[in-house]
Amino acid sequence: MKSANIENKTELLIALAGNPNCGKSTLFNELTGARQHVSNYPGITVEKKEGITEYNGVSLKIIDLPGTYSLTAYSIEELVARNFIVEEKPDCVINIADATNLERHLYLTVQLLELGAPVILVLNMMDLAQKQGIKININKLSKRLGIPVVPMVARTGQGKEKLLKTIIKFCSETSKHNTSMIPISYGPDIDPVLDKMEQIIKQNNFMTDLYPARWIALKYLEEDQQIIEKGDKTNKEISSSLKQFSKELENHLTITLDTYPEAIIADHRYGFISAVLKKDVIHYSAKDNAKELTDAIDKVVTNRFVGPIIMVAILYTVYEFTFKYSEKPVEWFELFFSFIGAKVESILPAGPLQSLIVNGIIDGVGAVLGFVPIIVFMFFAIAFLEDTGYLARVAYMLDRIFRTFGLHGNSVMAFIISGGIAGGCAVPGVMATRTLRSSKERIATILTVPFMNCGAKLPVYAVIIAAFFPAHHAKVMLILTLLAWLIALTMAWILRLTLLQGPPTPFLLELPTYRLPTFKGLMIHTWERTWQYIKKAGTIILAISVLLWAMMTFPGLPREQQKYFKEKETLIVSTLGKNQEEIKKQLEQINKEKKLAIFYNSYASRLGRAMSRVTRYCGFEWKTNVALLGGFAAKEVIISTMGTAYSLSDKTGANIPLSERLSKDPNWNYVTAWAFLVFVMLYSPCFATVACIIKETGQYKWGIFSIIFNTAVAFCFATLIYQGSKFVGLL
Amino acid sequence: MIIPMRLMKEHQKGIIRRVRATGELGRRIRDLGLTPGTPIEVQGRAPLRDPVAIKVRHFRLTLRNNEADYIDVEVEDNGS
Numbered sequence: 001m002k003s004a005n006i007e008n009k010t011e012l013l014i015a016l017a018g019n020p021n022c023g024k025s026t027l028f029n030e031l032t033g034a035r036q037h038v039s040n041y042p043g044i045t046v047e048k049k050e051g052i053t054e055y056n057g058v059s060l061k062i063i064d065l066p067g068t069y070s071l072t073a074y075s076i077e078e079l080v081a082r083n084f085i086v087e088e089k090p091d092c093v094i095n096i097a098d099a100t101n102l103e104r105h106l107y108l109t110v111q112l113l114e115l116g117a118p119v120i121l122v123l124n125m126m127d128l129a130q131k132q133g134i135k136i137n138i139n140k141l142s143k144r145l146g147i148p149v150v151p152m153v154a155r156t157g158q159g160k161e162k163l164l165k166t167i168i169k170f171c172s173e174t175s176k177h178n179t180s181m182i183p184i185s186y187g188p189d190i191d192p193v194l195d196k197m198e199q200i201i202k203q204n205n206f207m208t209d210l211y212p213a214r215w216i217a218l219k220y221l222e223e224d225q226q227i228i229e230k231g232d233k234t235n236k237e238i239s240s241s242l243k244q245f246s247k248e249l250e251n252h253l254t255i256t257l258d259t260y261p262e263a264i265i266a267d268h269r270y271g272f273i274s275a276v277l278k279k280d281v282i283h284y285s286a287k288d289n290a291k292e293l294t295d296a297i298d299k300v301v302t303n304r305f306v307g308p309i310i311m312v313a314i315l316y317t318v319y320e321f322t323f324k325y326s327e328k329p330v331e332w333f334e335l336f337f338s339f340i341g342a343k344v345e346s347i348l349p350a351g352p353l354q355s356l357i358v359n360g361i362i363d364g365v366g367a368v369l370g371f372v373p374i375i376v377f378m379f380f381a382i383a384f385l386e387d388t389g390y391l392a393r394v395a396y397m398l399d400r401i402f403r404t405f406g407l408h409g410n411s412v413m414a415f416i417i418s419g420g421i422a423g424g425c426a427v428p429g430v431m432a433t434r435t436l437r438s439s440k441e442r443i444a445t446i447l448t449v450p451f452m453n454c455g456a457k458l459p460v461y462a463v464i465i466a467a468f469f470p471a472h473h474a475k476v477m478l479i480l481t482l483l484a485w486l487i488a489l490t491m492a493w494i495l496r497l498t499l500l501q502g503p504p505t506p507f508l509l510e511l512p513t514y515r516l517p518t519f520k521g522l523m524i525h526t527w528e529r530t531w532q533y534i535k536k537a538g539t540i541i542l543a544i545s546v547l548l549w550a551m552m553t554f555p556g557l558p559r560e561q562q563k564y565f566k567e568k569e570t571l572i573v574s575t576l577g578k579n580q581e582e583i584k585k586q587l588e589q590i591n592k593e594k595k596l597a598i599f600y601n602s603y604a605s606r607l608g609r610a611m612s613r614v615t616r617y618c619g620f621e622w623k624t625n626v627a628l629l630g631g632f633a634a635k636e637v638i639i640s641t642m643g644t645a646y647s648l649s650d651k652t653g654a655n656i657p658l659s660e661r662l663s664k665d666p667n668w669n670y671v672t673a674w675a676f677l678v679f680v681m682l683y684s685p686c687f688a689t690v691a692c693i694i695k696e697t698g699q700y701k702w703g704i705f706s707i708i709f710n711t712a713v714a715f716c717f718a719t720l721i722y723q724g725s726k727f728v729g730l731l
Numbered sequence: 732m733i734i735p736m737r738l739m740k741e742h743q744k745g746i747i748r749r750v751r752a753t754g755e756l757g758r759r760i761r762d763l764g765l766t767p768g769t770p771i772e773v774q775g776r777a778p779l780r781d782p783v784a785i786k787v788r789h790f791r792l793t794l795r796n797n798e799a800d801y802i803d804v805e806v807e808d809n810g811s
Binding site for chain 1: 795
């Protein structure tokens with residue numbers, strides 16, 4: 001299928017394939033170190049990781065294919081892996097298998113061989129296998145499979161040298177290698193049909209430029225949608241005659257054995273594997289220590305009574321860890337950005353340009369980059385839980401609850417991170433949905449996690465609580481937390497019944513053996529996520545910051561007001577004459593007033609006033625609306641914008657805290673306060689989150705949907721509270 | 732005696748005799764090595780008694796009860 005010559009080829013293309021939890025990423029990190037690059041496969045959200053390494057003057061470009069158990073067309077990950085091997089024709093495919101669980105891991109190997117890929121099998125975790133008393137005869141295994149086999153311990157890098165040597169040797173010999181499919185027998189019912197189909201395919205050169213003939217036949221029997229569709233397009237006639245074979249065989253099998261071709265084919269693959277792994281190749285003896293340890297741990301952490309308690313404790317620790325350690329760095333970021341802002345302010349003359357750079361770009365991007373420390377710590381903690389194997393247990397314990405709402409056990413983490421325990425952040429929350437494989441359950445999770453109480457909503461709550469419920473801080477917070485869960489799960493349930501309709505995807509989940517993750521792996525994992533977020537801040541987030549700034553700045557002041565300020569300025573300078581210090585002080589005061597006047601006249605403020613026609617149903621006046629608009633930049637901004645708006649319209653000019661101002665404001669009372677609290681909790685995610693939603697779903701429409709849908713939900717609930725209270729006479 | 736996997740008790744052992752699931756579920760069950768003739772052992776159930784965790788081919792996996800319904804297992808005694 002493929003021939004490569006080292007002499008005239010300076011770069012070899014190597015693909016890494018393997019099951020989830022086989023140590024594939026560890027091997028990838030070990031081979032490429034920091035020299036890796038993460039992108040997405042065009043049009044879909046599957047990550048494409050590539051890295052480069054060099055050995056004996058040959059450069060190796062390594063692609064880490066998504067972890068899969070199989071190579072069917074059912075999931076995007078599997079299609080991506082399969083298409084890459086077929087279309088990019090890598091010089092060799094390194095198939096990593098867990099030596100302690102060889103039987104199941106070889107299932108993928110068999111399918112790679114069926115596909116005719118040039119495979120090198122890596123037996124990873126040989127140290128654990130040895131500890132567990134598993135003896136593997138490498139030479140015999142290699143001979144039986146007809147491919148090179150390299151034992152390794154990817155965590156420590158043991159066997160890396162040998163692997164690289166084998167790759168170079170293998171690639172220079174591929175021409176001599178017979179990479180065509182090894183003869184696997186699928187039994188007396190299937191083999192003869194397969195032979196006939198293979199002949200037809202060969203005679204007509206039916207897609208044989210891409211795939212081995214027998215493999216095409218096999219896929220027709222397995223009713224592989226991708227291949228059948230391709231076949232229909234290539235040659236309708238041959239395709240339908242192949243389908244006919246498949247149909248007949250299926251009928252025959254249903255009648256005689258009450259089964260179907262796909263099942264028999266799978267049985268024979270496992271049969272082939274058992275034949276390969278006879279006693280002379282693999283020998284189990286003694287005790288299974290690591291696995292017994294896992295069983296012992298599981299007995300406690302998934303125990304019906306103790307399990308949930310331990311889970312809450314662990315999740316709480318993740319929280320404590322993240323927010324305790326990111327608090328200082330977040331402050332440093334803020335200081336850094338205000339320092340830069342002040343610097344620019346002192347260099348550039350006051351005016352639109354200064355305002356754009358300081359208030360638009362630096363403040364906006366600064367607000368978003370302020371999340372970076374949180375993301376770093378949160379993802380470090382999650383990567384740790386994931387790589388140890390504990391996260392799978394969380395999914396196991398909570399699946400039953402989440403399934404009720406049309407979600408999946410794997411949704412749990414996203415909800416908790418986003419603020420399931422008040423104080424999370426929806427940005428890493430949305431990013432954490434990657435463990436969900438099904439797109440509908442995943443999108444339902446992505447769209448509902450922003451309802452949770454993230455850290456940025458907390459200062460808003462604090463001000464309102466201080467103003468209206470000073471004695472009940474904890475109680476109000478508890479109510480808000482419970483309400484967030486209730487509404488988020490209910491909305492997920494509604495979405496799954498309407499827009500995201502579909503049967504639940506199979507849960508079937510591996511509970512991996514507990515392992516201590518490598519520090520290097522954790523760091524790389526964390527850095528990847530963080531970098532993706534930072535890159536986003538440089539593009540879409542920058543654009544939206546500028547837009548929001550423009551809305552709060554333009555169209556500037558009307559002519560008569562401009563004149564008014566100008567006259568005032570001249571008056572100050574002329575009356576105070578030589579008293580420079582006093583002039584400066586008074587001019588600053590004028591400048592402040594001017595800024596507020598500009599804001600008052602801005603599009604944002606006009607929009608806020610226009611919106612009050614609608615928002616009066618939930619009891620909000622225009623100043624609140626402006627603040628909520630500003631909250632789209634970041635929820636903390638609500639407080640600062642409200643502060644500005646309320647102090648501006650205070651004619652007395654008294655300098656009092658916002659919460660006091662609100663408690664005295666005739667437009668505010670405890671009903672409005674509740675409506676406002678619930679609105680802030682539910683309405684549009686901040687734009688950093690929206691950007692993440694767009695990135696994670698790969699579609700703009702879900703970002704826009706989340707803005708509109710969440711705001712609509714918020715409006716409904718706030719109106720319900722306000723009008724309901726009015727109706728029962730609380731107002 | 733052959734029973735659906737859902738009815739198995741904790742720590743009960745058995746041998747898979749038949750997998751009745753088709754489509755994606757059937758495929759995922761097979762991909763994870765749950766094929767006829769495979770010995771399994773029920774390890775436990777989640778706090779809400781669903782999903783179930785089993786041990787098979789030297790590893791552990793978990794599946795929902797309504798997924799376990801499709802798998803018939805031969806057990807020695809239902810422990811009644």
